[in-house]
Amino acid sequence: MVRVIGLISGTSVDGIDAAFVEIEGSSTNLQVKLIAAQTYPYPPKLRSQILRLCGGESISMAELAQLDDAIAVEFAQAALAIQEGLEPATLIGSHGQTVYHRPPKQHQVKLGYSLQLGRGAVIAQLTNMTTISNFRVADLAVGGQGAPLVSRVDVYLLSHPTYSRCVQNIGGIGNVTYLPRNGLNSSQAIIGWDTGPGNSLLDLAVQFFSNGTKTYDQDGVWASQGTACLSLVEQWLKQDFFQQSPPKSTGRELFGQAYLEQCLIDAQSYNLSPADVLATLTELTTASIEHSYRQFLSEMPDQVLLCGGGSHNLDLKQSLQRRLNPIPVITTSEVGLDADFKEAIAFAVLAYWRLQGEVGNLPEVTGAEAAVLLGEIHTTKGAAVIG
Ligand SMILES: Nc1ncnc2c1ncn2[C@@H]1O[C@H](COP(=O)(O)OP(=O)(O)OP(=O)(O)O)[C@@H](O)[C@H]1O
Ligand SMILES: CC(=O)N[C@H]1[C@@H]2OC[C@@H](O2)[C@@H](O)[C@@H]1O[C@H](C)C(=O)O
DSSP: OEEEEEEEEOTTOOOEEEEEEEEESOSTTOEEEEEEEEEEOOOHHHHHHHHHHHTTOOOOHHHHHHHHHHHHHHHHHHHHHHTTTSOOOSEEEEEEEEEEEEOTTTTSOSSOEEEEESOHHHHHHHHTSEEEEOOHHHHHHTTOOSOOOTHHHHHHHHOOSSOOEEEEEESSEEEEEEEOTTGGGSSSOOEEEEEEESSHHHHHHHHHHTTTSOSSOGGGHHHHTSOOOHHHHHHHHTSHHHHSOSSOOOOTTTSSHHHHHHHHHHHHTTTOOHHHHHHHHHHHHHHHHHHHHHHHOSSOOSEEEEESGGGGOHHHHHHHHHHHTTSOEEEGGGGTSOTTTHHHHHHHHHHHHHHHTOOOOOHHHHOOSSOOOOOEEEOOSSOOOOO
């Protein structure tokens, strides 16, 4: 049994999710037990620096270096804090903070590029623990999207012998893994892709309409007071990203501030109230999920398992349930895998697989030419490589 800490800050840039897990087995007999989990919010100044960089603002190399180190320090502190009072872990899997993602093909380039800040070498030294980081580069180097990477972990933790499942993350961006009945033993392929916006546009709209006093719409209460403009949703769904077949991935580069501003311009001709706009953006998220299932899956799943912060948005959840009826839409927590910390848990598993010499990506999902080892290993003076 290995004690591993998984760390990630996602596209919402709300803070570092840390999961402390005990892992046993390899892949087919993988067992993961969650011991502790916590979100450590970024200091507000650091968060706004990251958001500005994600929004395309130019910064100097000196500022980039300072930001990279500051993020690594926050990640190291999260790793030290999560294991307080527990027998220490021996390994960290750190996703870091995505600040730029340029998938291949969509951009007429053969190789994609993805940049996560928070250097693993610094985390390893500050925590005195072997740290695996930079998980996306190896998949990108073999022509993959570099995302979604959680799909292989979904396969081993969430496949079911009698139900086919869509594991749907709704973070800043949405992503799905389709698990046929019987998982890897099925003749049907396991596929996955980024579905488009999760909460990113909603959060930006809430900040705009509340003059910065709110960062998100708790439980979707504000959106539930509005009426969605379905003509606008149909118009927006015609956009290239939604029509493109998987493998595909995206980020705040597409579904960010400029996209929201265009949505607000489009909304002007319909005289929508702020609540109506939020309801319409909620429908864009759920319609993009529904349409991608109907377009890209050979059959609809028996169950949809939600995870990520969007699984707490009741209005969004109800909208997705209405669209997918009679398929039950539940959360991964309801089947035993914490919906808020699934991504952090996944990066702990990916780090564990890296040390075991097991591949981490699913070429059917990322479009990579091969399954490859994911992550770079950083040891410390005091830490031995285990596994
Ligand atoms: N109670 C709630 N009601 C409504 N929305 C919520 C609630 N809790 C969280 N959220 C939404 O979830 C978002 C955070 O989700 P999450 O932490 O899964 O995103 P992320 O991991 O940063 O993104 P990604 O998965 O794209 O990397 C918040 O910004 C907010 O929009
Ligand atoms: C480049 C990047 O950080 N992509 C994230 C983002 O957040 C959700 C979606 O876009 C996604 O597929 C991916 O993250 C998860 C953890 C993944 O790779 O599986």
